[in-house]
Amino acid sequence: MTQIPLNKLVIIGVGLIGGSFAMALRKADAVRHIVGVGRSRENMQRALEQGVIDEIAENMASALENADLILLAMPVGQTEVIMTKLAPHLQADTIVTDAGSTKLDVVTAARNHLKENLKNFVPGHPIAGAEQSGVRAAQHDLYTGKHVILTPLKETRLDAIEKTSILWQACGAKVSQMQVEAHDEILAATSHLPHILAFALMHHLHQSTDNPENLLRFAGSGFRDFTRIASSSPEMWRDICLANRKALLKQMAKYQDELQSLQAILNNGDGKALEKVFSQAREMREDWLKNKH
Ligand SMILES: NC(=O)c1ccc[n+]([C@@H]2O[C@H](COP(=O)([O-])OP(=O)(O)OC[C@H]3O[C@@H](n4cnc5c(N)ncnc54)[C@H](O)[C@@H]3O)[C@@H](O)[C@H]2O)c1
Numbered sequence: 256m257t258q259i260p261l262n263k264l265v266i267i268g269v270g271l272i273g274g275s276f277a278m279a280l281r282k283a284d285a286v287r288h289i290v291g292v293g294r295s296r297e298n299m300q301r302a303l304e305q306g307v308i309d310e311i312a313e314n315m316a317s318a319l320e321n322a323d324l325i326l327l328a329m330p331v332g333q334t335e336v337i338m339t340k341l342a343p344h345l346q347a348d349t350i351v352t353d354a355g356s357t358k359l360d361v362v363t364a365a366r367n368h369l370k371e372n373l374k375n376f377v378p379g380h381p382i383a384g385a386e387q388s389g390v391r392a393a394q395h396d397l398y399t400g401k402h403v404i405l406t407p408l409k410e411t412r413l414d415a416i417e418k419t420s421i422l423w424q425a426c427g428a429k430v431s432q433m434q435v436e437a438h439d440e441i442l443a444a445t446s447h448l449p450h451i452l453a454f455a456l457m458h459h460l461h462q463s464t465d466n467p468e469n470l471l472r473f474a475g476s477g478f479r480d481f482t483r484i485a486s487s488s489p490e491m492w493r494d495i496c497l498a499n500r501k502a503l504l505k506q507m508a509k510y511q512d513e514l515q516s517l518q519a520i521l522n523n524g525d526g527k528a529l530e531k532v533f534s535q536a537r538e539m540r541e542d543w544l545k546n547k548h
């Protein structure tokens with residue numbers, strides 16, 4: 256009989272991401288017992304009833320006792336407080352990993368709080384998700400075929416990285432490694448900027464009309480595609496934008512330059528220049544779709 260990789264898994268923040276990790280590992284027969292640590296009693300009760308977790312933690316000490324692996328899957332703004340709470344109860348061989356969308360802030364919190372257990376910390380980020388949140392939205396196949404980026408520290412134990420990779424692979428994901436700073440720069444461009452643009456567009460429309468129903472009555476699928484991610488959790492995106500604000504502000508400044516350049520082209524009625532920009536943009540997107548793996 257093959258050995259089950261995890262005897263006890265602890266999920267802190269049993270929402271879309273933590274819940275989906277639990278469901279995927281259970282489906283893969285990779286875990287025996289799952290304990291959830293939560294903020295809202297209602298969400299935790301639902302997680303228990305859905306069979307996503309086996310137990311709601313009474314307190315951090317009992318939750319962490321004999322844990323093989325802890326996944327932090329709450330909004331990144333909660334990382335400091337959670338690390339402060341879990342650090343005193345960590346056992347020497349428990350792996351701690353996370354799913355946060357930003358990495359420098361999370362790694363800094365780990366350096367501040369995990370002390371001798373820093374070697375057990377494997378920072379991670381699944382590039383998979385949705386605009387819905389809460390355990391109700393969790394799915395066992397959320398990570399199938401998706402990338403997971405690990406940003407291990409120089410102190411991280413190799414076997415902890417290996418184990419975390421194996422677990423994400425058991426969820427169906429493709430695991431890569433990256434430097435923390437590179438991660439935050441890249442994700443500012445491909446995830447954080449698009450989200451802030453989608454929120455900004457909806458907010459701009461909200462501010463620009465007294466009659467939103469009338470304005471949006473004939474909005475079509477293009478509008479739906481562009482604004483889907485503006486339905487995402489405001490709390491989660493507040494935390495991400497603040498945590499990665501340096502890289503995000505750089506992207507926003509460049510994006511404003513792009514808009515200004517398009518404004519000038521339009522002012523000049525320069526159809527040739529407009530078509531050139533659109534062609535380059537389309538080509539890049541088509542190549543990405545073709546090569547996506
Ligand atoms: N949603 C996405 O698309 C996506 C993708 C990749 C990574 N992430 C990251 O994963 C994490 C979770 O995102 P999500 O989409 O699952 O959010 P979510 O809102 O669905 O779940 C987060 C859960 O954490 C709980 N929580 C909040 N504060 C807590 C605390 N102090 N202690 C314990 N539980 C607490 C909330 O009650 C909620 O159930 C975030 O850090 C986010 O940046 C999200």
Ligand SMILES: O=C(O)C(=O)C[C@]1(C(=O)O)C=C[C@@H](O)C=C1
Pocket residue numbers: 355356381382383384385386445446447484487
């Ligand atoms: O599909 C979505 O709704 C997402 O926003 C997922 C998405 C993204 O692609 O930007 C959001 C945040 C993450 O940290 C990773 C993935």
